[in-house]
Amino acid sequence: MDERVYFFDTTLRDGEQVPGCQLNTVEKIQVAEALEALGVDVIEAGFPISSPGDFNSVVEISKVVTRPVICGLTRAIKKDIEVAAEALRYAKHPRIHTGIGVSYHHIHYKLNSTPDEIIKRAVDAVKYAKKFVEDVEFYAEDAGRADNEYLARVVEAVVKAGATVINIPDTTGYALPWEFGEKIRFLKENVKNIDKAIIATHCHNDLGMATANTISGVMNGARQVEVTINGIGERAGNTSLEEVAMILKSRYKDLHFTSGINTKKIYKTSRLVSSLMNMPVQPNKAIVGRNAFAHSSGIHQDGVLKRRENYEIINPRDVGIKESSIVLTARSGRAALKHRLEVLGFKPDKKQLDGIYQKFLELADRKKEIKDDDLEVLMGTFKKEDRNIRLLSLQVIAGKSAIPTATVRVDINGEEFTSTATGNGPIDAAFSAVKMLIKRKVTLEEFLIQAITRGSDDLGKVHVEIENRGQSYYGFSANTDIITASVEAFLDAISKVI
Numbered sequence: 071m072d073e074r075v076y077f078f079d080t081t082l083r084d085g086e087q088v089p090g091c092q093l094n095t096v097e098k099i100q101v102a103e104a105l106e107a108l109g110v111d112v113i114e115a116g117f118p119i120s121s122p123g124d125f126n127s128v129v130e131i132s133k134v135v136t137r138p139v140i141c142g143l144t145r146a147i148k149k150d151i152e153v154a155a156e157a158l159r160y161a162k163h164p165r166i167h168t169g170i171g172v173s174y175h176h177i178h179y180k181l182n183s184t185p186d187e188i189i190k191r192a193v194d195a196v197k198y199a200k201k202f203v204e205d206v207e208f209y210a211e212d213a214g215r216a217d218n219e220y221l222a223r224v225v226e227a228v229v230k231a232g233a234t235v236i237n238i239p240d241t242t243g244y245a246l247p248w249e250f251g252e253k254i255r256f257l258k259e260n261v262k263n264i265d266k267a268i269i270a271t272h273c274h275n276d277l278g279m280a281t282a283n284t285i286s287g288v289m290n291g292a293r294q295v296e297v298t299i300n301g302i303g304e305r306a307g308n309t310s311l312e313e314v315a316m317i318l319k320s321r322y323k324d325l326h327f328t329s330g331i332n333t334k335k336i337y338k339t340s341r342l343v344s345s346l347m348n349m350p351v352q353p354n355k356a357i358v359g360r361n362a363f364a365h366s367s368g369i370h371q372d373g374v375l376k377r378r379e380n381y382e383i384i385n386p387r388d389v390g391i392k393e394s395s396i397v398l399t400a401r402s403g404r405a406a407l408k409h410r411l412e413v414l415g416f417k418p419d420k421k422q423l424d425g426i427y428q429k430f431l432e433l434a435d436r437k438k439e440i441k442d443d444d445l446e447v448l449m450g451t452f453k454k455e456d457r458n459i460r461l462l463s464l465q466v467i468a469g470k471s472a473i474p475t476a477t478v479r480v481d482i483n484g485e486e487f488t489s490t491a492t493g494n495g496p497i498d499a500a501f502s503a504v505k506m507l508i509k510r511k512v513t514l515e516e517f518l519i520q521a522i523t524r525g526s527d528d529l530g531k532v533h534v535e536i537e538n539r540g541q542s543y544y545g546f547s548a549n550t551d552i553i554t555a556s557v558e559a560f561l562d563a564i565s566k567v568i
């Protein structure tokens with residue numbers, strides 16, 4: 071029978087703890103709203119006693135985010151718990167997350183205490199938190215290295231004190247997957263009141279095993295997973311939300327676990343967190359890395375073009391990526407070249423393709439990667455007169471204190487049209503003017519300007535990607551005037567729609 075796994079996201083607490091990843095309250099609200107839309111069940115919004123900024127963020131997130139549980143972290147200290155309860159006062163579903171170290175290292179060398187004293191402090195903290203909220207989660211810090219018999223005693227005592235969720239963190243990322251799974255099973259089988267609480271995993275990635283340990287925990291009885299977007303978090307990070315969500319989805323037939331995650335929003339959320347936190351995602355990161363759906367060898371490209379499943383176990387659309395990419399290099403074959411040319415709007419016959427392929431290989435030997443504009447040049451597409459839509463003239467008003475305004479005159483299938491529009495800059499104004507003329511609903515999906523050399527007299531290369539009725543169209547142009555190049559590139563893409 072299917073069982074539900076609850077997603078507890080700690081991007082805004084464990085993730086935000088990372089040096090350089092700090093967000094202001096407005097940015098945290100943006101992330102929290104994205105997490106709500108993504109479908110997480112619990113958002114750990116911060117550690118309220120740690121700073122006024124954290125306190126305030128928990129308050130503001132509690133006001134805005136209504137569906138998920140909002141959780142605040144504390145140590146097993148009365149003052150922490152009082153401050154967390156105060157920060158959570160507007161939350162529709164508040165949870166206090168309190169806890170203490172339970173491994174030999176933590177008890178003796180960090181807390182300078184004894185095993186029995188730690189149990190007493192844990193129970194007191196849970197009981198105190200229960201005075202403020204019904205939902206209290208207890209974390210047994212460094213449980214990954216703790217003795218299982220002792221851990222079972224701690225868990226039984228805090229469940230008896232009222233804890234609703236028991237978090238078993240592998241704080242130092244030390245556990246092996248089978249070992250971590252056994253720990254969870256041990257608690258399931260040896261804590262007599264364990265049916266009164268949900269067991270959670272919270273795994274760190276010091277040995278690259280956070281996701282494996284989390285899945286092992288779930289397979290052995292845990293039903294809440296504590297994760298972060300892009301796996302950010304202390305040191306080597308936490309378990310990645312996207313990895314666990316896609317494992318449960320892709321291997322549903324074997325595991326039979328469901329979740330509330332709308333996986334189609336994964337990529338967008340990953341980009342948001344990466345850009346707000348200034349934390350790049352490694353290119354080969356599973357699910358969300360730039361290369362996660364990029365195929366570069368000729369054999370793989372040919373295989374994936376014949377049938378995506380030959381080399382992809384996940385449909386990129388399932389995580390919100392429009393399509394896999396075929397990276398054109400000297401190792402690419404004719405199939406990949408033909409495919410890209412077709413995406414760009416060319417339909418070479420077999421003989422033409424043979425000729426172009428030879429030129430492509432010569433160029434690819436000199437350049438590492440062949441981009442769309444290289445292909446355009448190979449195909450000699452600067453013959454813009456062949457197009458059904460051409461730019462005849464463009465006039466813009468721009469500059470400090472001016473309202474950016476553009477007037478475009480275009481020829482569409484032999485007829486001339488003119489329009490004027492304003493925008494937040496000259497390019498935006500010109501694009502709006504063009505849109506008024508074309509009577510098609512197109513959405514700008516990507517817009518990229520690059521310089522070729524470094525001088526101010528440089529040529530600007532512009533790529534655009536637009537969307538019309540669910541299909542993408544690409545346009546390219548180069549000009550010393552970047553506004554003209556932008557409009558030409560936009561028209562190039564539109565001409566493929568028309």
Ligand code: KIV
Binds near residue numbers: 084209212237239
């Ligand atoms: O890694 C850890 O043990 C933690 C706890 C505070 C839950 O982040």
Ligand code: ZN
Binds near residue numbers: 239241272274304308
């Ligand atoms: Zn942690």
